[in-house]
Amino acid sequence: xxxxxxxxxxxxxxxxxxxxxxxxxxxxxxxxxxxxxxxxxxxxxxxxxxxxxxxxxxxxxxxxxxxxxxxxxxxxxxxxxxxxxxxxxxxxxxxxxxxxxxxxxxxxxxxxxxxxxxxxxxxxxxxxxxxxxxxxxxxxxxxxxxxxxxxxxxxxxxxxxxxxxxxxxxxxxxxxxxxxxxxxxxxxxxxxxxxxxxxxxxxxxxxxxxxxxxxxxxxxxxxxxxxxxxxxxxxxx
Amino acid sequence: xxxxxxxxxxxxxxxxxxxxxxxxxxxxxxxxxxxxxxxxxxxxxxxxxxxxxxxxxxxxxxxxxxxxxxxxxxxxxxxxxxxxxxxxxxxxxxxxxxxxxxxxxxxxxxxxxxxxxxxxxxxxxxxxxxxxxxxxxxxxxxxxxxxxxxxxxxxxxxxxxxxxxxxxxxxxxxxxxxxxxxxxxxxxxxxxxxxxxxxxxxxxxxxxxxxxxxxxxxxxxxxxxxxxxxxxxxxxxxxxxxxxxxxxxxxxxxxxxxxxxxxxxxxxxxxxxxxxxxxxxxxxxxxxxxxxxxxxxxxxxxxxxxxxxxxxxxxxxxxxxxxxxxxxxxxxxxxxxxxxxxxxxxxxxxxxxxxxxxxxxxxxxxxxxxxxxxxxxxxxxxxxxxxxxxxxxxxxxxxxxxxxxxxxxxxxxxxxxxxxxxxxxxxxxxxxxxxxxxxxxxxxxxxxxxxxxxxxxxxxxxxxxxxxxxxxxxxxxxxxxxxxxxxxxxxxxxxxxxxxxxxxxxxxxxxxxxxxxxxxxxxxxxxxxxxxxxxxxxxxxxxxxxxxxxxxxxxxxxxxxxxxxxxxxxxxxxxxxxxxxxxxxxxxxxxxxxxxxxxxxxxxxxxxxxxxxxxxxxxxxxxxxxxxxxxxxxxxxxxxxxxxxxxxxxxxxxxxxxxxxxxxxxxxxxxxxxxxxxxxxxxxxxxxxxxxxxxxxxxxxxxxxxxxxx
Ligand code: SF4
Ligand code: SF4
Ligand code: SF4
Numbered sequence: 001x002x003x004x005x006x007x008x009x010x011x012x013x014x015x016x017x018x019x020x021x022x023x024x025x026x027x028x029x030x031x032x033x034x035x036x037x038x039x040x041x042x043x044x045x046x047x048x049x050x051x052x053x054x055x056x057x058x059x060x061x062x063x064x065x066x067x068x069x070x071x072x073x074x075x076x077x078x079x080x081x082x083x084x085x086x087x088x089x090x091x092x093x094x095x096x097x098x099x100x101x102x103x104x105x106x107x108x109x110x111x112x113x114x115x116x117x118x119x120x121x122x123x124x125x126x127x128x129x130x131x132x133x134x135x136x137x138x139x140x141x142x143x144x145x146x147x148x149x150x151x152x153x154x155x156x157x158x159x160x161x162x163x164x165x166x167x168x169x170x171x172x173x174x175x176x177x178x179x180x181x182x183x184x185x186x187x188x189x190x191x192x193x194x195x196x197x198x199x200x201x202x203x204x205x206x207x208x209x210x211x212x213x214x215x216x217x218x219x220x221x222x223x224x225x226x227x228x229x230x231x232x233x234x235x236x237x
Numbered sequence: 238x239x240x241x242x243x244x245x246x247x248x249x250x251x252x253x254x255x256x257x258x259x260x261x262x263x264x265x266x267x268x269x270x271x272x273x274x275x276x277x278x279x280x281x282x283x284x285x286x287x288x289x290x291x292x293x294x295x296x297x298x299x300x301x302x303x304x305x306x307x308x309x310x311x312x313x314x315x316x317x318x319x320x321x322x323x324x325x326x327x328x329x330x331x332x333x334x335x336x337x338x339x340x341x342x343x344x345x346x347x348x349x350x351x352x353x354x355x356x357x358x359x360x361x362x363x364x365x366x367x368x369x370x371x372x373x374x375x376x377x378x379x380x381x382x383x384x385x386x387x388x389x390x391x392x393x394x395x396x397x398x399x400x401x402x403x404x405x406x407x408x409x410x411x412x413x414x415x416x417x418x419x420x421x422x423x424x425x426x427x428x429x430x431x432x433x434x435x436x437x438x439x440x441x442x443x444x445x446x447x448x449x450x451x452x453x454x455x456x457x458x459x460x461x462x463x464x465x466x467x468x469x470x471x472x473x474x475x476x477x478x479x480x481x482x483x484x485x486x487x488x489x490x491x492x493x494x495x496x497x498x499x500x501x502x503x504x505x506x507x508x509x510x511x512x513x514x515x516x517x518x519x520x521x522x523x524x525x526x527x528x529x530x531x532x533x534x535x536x537x538x539x540x541x542x543x544x545x546x547x548x549x550x551x552x553x554x555x556x557x558x559x560x561x562x563x564x565x566x567x568x569x570x571x572x573x574x575x576x577x578x579x580x581x582x583x584x585x586x587x588x589x590x591x592x593x594x595x596x597x598x599x600x601x602x603x604x605x606x607x608x609x610x611x612x613x614x615x616x617x618x619x620x621x622x623x624x625x626x627x628x629x630x631x632x633x634x635x636x637x638x639x640x641x642x643x644x645x646x647x648x649x650x651x652x653x654x655x656x657x658x659x660x661x662x663x664x665x666x667x668x669x670x671x672x673x674x675x676x677x678x679x680x681x682x683x684x685x686x687x688x689x690x691x692x693x694x695x696x697x698x699x700x701x702x703x704x705x706x707x708x709x710x711x712x713x714x715x716x717x718x719x720x721x722x723x724x725x726x727x728x729x730x731x732x733x734x735x736x737x738x739x740x741x742x743x744x745x746x747x748x749x750x751x752x753x754x755x756x757x758x759x760x761x762x763x764x765x766x767x768x769x770x771x772x773x774x775x776x777x778x779x780x781x782x783x784x785x786x787x788x789x790x791x792x793x794x795x796x797x798x799x800x801x802x803x804x805x806x807x808x809x810x811x812x813x814x815x816x817x818x819x820x821x822x823x824x825x826x827x828x829x830x831x832x833x834x835x836x837x838x839x840x841x842x843x844x845x846x847x848x849x850x851x852x853x854x855x856x857x858x859x860x861x862x863x864x865x866x867x868x869x870x871x872x873x874x875x876x877x878x879x880x881x882x883x884x885x886x887x888x889x890x891x892x893x894x895x896x897x898x899x900x901x902x903x904x905x906x907x908x909x910x911x912x913x914x915x916x917x918x919x920x921x922x923x924x925x926x927x928x929x930x931x932x933x934x935x936x937x938x939x940x941x942x943x944x945x946x947x
Contacts, residue, residue, distance in 0.1 A: 007427070009414040010415065011283065011414070011828045013286065016286040016287050016829075016841075017286055019840055020269060020286050020287075021268075026839055038885075043443055043448065045445075045448065110840075114295045119266060119290075126267065158273055166280070167286070168280065169280040169414075170414070171428075211449075213449050214446060214451070215406075215434050215436045
């Protein structure tokens with residue numbers, strides 16, 4: 001995944017999309033927005049939409065004593081809730097603090113003590129959240145798998161692409177295969193100087209960030225007014 | 238497994254219009270996401286997605302209620318719809334018989350697709366005393382664009398239908414990127430940025446776009462007209478204006494030229510706290526890299542100099558020829574179903590209705606078709622109120638009007654207040670009759686986008702809870718009792734009626750979901766065609782785009798734009814500024830709330846629990862305030878507290894308070910209304926001469942730590 005800091009508009013849609021996609025309990029948020037401020041006379045604030053980095057050398061996988069946290073062939077790191085015993089080694093091991101232990105008090109309902117909504121009741125059946133286990137972003141593995149089974153391509157076809165990526169109005173999130181040199185994510189990293197957060201942690205994250213100025217390109221003339229998606233050119237230098 | 242279906246509909250959790258796909262299984266919504274086939278290409282924001290917690294909310298109003306105890310005491314009795322409607326009918330008829338139809342006011346919140354009903358209802362019963370937040374949000378723009386385009390709408394061409402995208406964009410006091418304000422969708426604006434060469438952001442504080450823009454002008458709140466006039470000064474004096482457009486299609490260029498001479502960049506720099514060289518740079522970029530467009534934010538309309546500020550900006554568009562050219566500002570043509578306004582303009586305002594409009598003698602632009610809210614409040618306080626009965630739908634005037642303390646006292650003097658809402662809140666608490674309203678996921682209705690080039694369908698996905706009704710049904714049923722000739726057998730017939738020009742029924746449209754005039758079907762350069770005027774020209778008395786407005790001149794206003802200091806500032810009220818040394822602006826919005834809505838939606842509230850005021854760390858230090866402290870903000874009208882966020886991205890000396898906040902979870906009748914709502918601080922005595930807009934976003938205040946709070 002590539003996150004474009006110059007495009008993100010701090011709208012929080014990615015957080016909400018993940019919550020509804022996975023019927024997240026009230027106290028749980030898989031992605032987060034983190035602000036980085038620089039003061040001075042030209043203050044800037046960068047907002048990082050962060051989530052589990054699906055690190056290639058994932059310390060959480062290494063420390064998990066039960067094998068609940070594991071990595072798939074495609075690189076997605078996930079937690080088998082049936083195996084997780086809640087030891088929380090992984091929570092400590094993740095240097096990016098992207099894991100949350102689902103304690104009883106985090107499993108609050110939307111309206112605790114008042115009502116369990118129909119949506120929450122449906123969620124209990126449709127998506128497992130085991131109290132006493134650890135949770136995190138799984139790159140919408142379920143969605144990807146359903147899409148792949150239909151022959152769709154993650155990052156291109158919506159049904160095989162994470163919910164947060166789909167809903168982002170700013171196209172700040174791009175999904176795809178890092179191992180494929182021609183994929184959009186590989187191109188962005190190459191051409192826009194993609195960087196990983198805290199490379200010094202040596203975990204080789206699968207999420208890269210890019211940044212730049214808005215509007216440093218010549219305005220585009222559109223040849224064909226009837227193109228469904230207007231032809232776009234890259235932004236930034 | 239039961240029945241599972243995916244329903245296509247349209248979100249209006251904000252001004253709205255995102256296409257939504259709603260998955261319903263056994264009558265329960267289990268998923269919401271954007272509809273990729275809609276013009277918003279499958280994106281939705283946190284508010285729209287969190288609707289799932291809205292419709293299932295335990296605090297929804299379920300039944301009509303009647304007040305039992307004293308006003309605001311919180312004692313209610315459930316009544317039937319029949320009883321509610323009977324009472325409303327009887328009260329309105331009595332008031333009409335005794336005081337005339339103008340004694341009835343109909344109020345609404347933001348115009349989100351139901352305003353056609355509000356206006357039609359009011360006109361059908363013979364009153365034009367419609368109370369809307371329009372005069373501080375969007376109406377001044379429409380009215381002043383109307384002096385250019387006749388029907389009052391000019392929007393940025395983000396769509397490239399004419400073959401070009403804007404090369405220079407100015408985002409002026411606006412955060413369209415997080416607001417989809419006025420139905421100009423964030424996603425269109427953001428997509429258009431891929432084609433932009435220069436993005437100029439005019440905002441006293443850093444936004445997601447400002448620090449990555451070509452130029453960011455951190456302006457002193459309330460001085461925008463000075464900036465616009467100085468930009469025109471540079472553009473004219475450096476010969477950068479669009480000669481062809483100015484010579485052939487504008488009126489009064491020489492007068493404008495003369496007027497702007499006093500607004501040199503140096504003088505404007507003093508007024509605005511900007512650098513003269515930045516003003517020059519902005520002017521040159523906008524004049525040289527065309528086409529360009531300006532996105533105007535409603536902060537400019539929440540100031541008592543709003544009319545002339547907007548006139549200045551419109552003249553800036555005029556001298557650069559950024560009208561009706563592809564990639565500039567365009568008046569979109571509606572689809573064949575016509576303008577949604579036809580549904581109420583077909584009932585004209587009679588001279589008698591016009592005479593009865595509260596505030597019409599003073600605010601000739603703002604109170605021509607609707608009442609002036611602040612005058613209504615003053616009259617209620619003074620005991621000479623024209624308004625006796627108030628029918629309030631879809632908004633809480635008690636929150637958004639200036640000077641909350643006065644507003645609360647005034648509303649108590651009403652003879653009768655009916656309020657329709659989804660939840661109990663400060664406005665509902667003081668009503669005599671309370672009607673339960675439905676959410677967009679629960680209604681069949683037509684949604685119009687402000688840019689007017691399309692309409693969209695809201696398709697009911699689930700039934701409203703209890704006995705809640707959609708707004709259109711409420712108006713239709715009350716309307717049938719008071720003015721049956723204008724109302725319909727049922728809602729579906731009413732929807733059919735609104736679509737008939739397009740040869741569609743509601744059922745056809747409901748399947749179609751979007752009905753738009755886009756792409757090649759839009760015509761640019763309308764002034765070169767017979768569209769507005771036979772033989773070409775603008776729909777103005779002179780047939781030209783009036784830089785010098787003959788219409789305003791006839792109404793007794795200055796036909797040329799000028800800058801005026803805000804009613805309170807270190808310049809206009811230096812003595813007051815000694816006690817209240819900081820600039821107060823109350824326009825802070827968060828992307829997950831919409832005006833006064835959604836503080837009771839758990840997911841959204843989790844993003845920011847308490848109302849936040851932004852203040853520069855250096856300023857905060859001066860007043861002993863640290864990040865996260867609760868701080869008092871005080872103006873001559875009162876004081877509120879908000880949580881301080883020390884933010885290097887805001888101008889020193891400016892306090893930006895979160896707007897329209899209350900605490901739904903706190904006890905009634907006020908639900909914490911006086912605790913943090915910045916309208917406790919705002920001023921309803923000083924209003925724009927044209928529109929009546931009060932100073933809300935440029936005032937004076939002082940701040941200090943709230944010692945009693947952690
Ligand atoms: S949805 Fe996109 S723009 Fe919005 S906060 Fe997330 S990453 Fe940023
Ligand atoms: S990729 Fe999926 S699981 Fe991860 S943050 Fe986005 S929506 Fe949530
Ligand atoms: S931007 Fe507005 S219309 Fe779109 S999902 Fe959000 S609330 Fe709904």
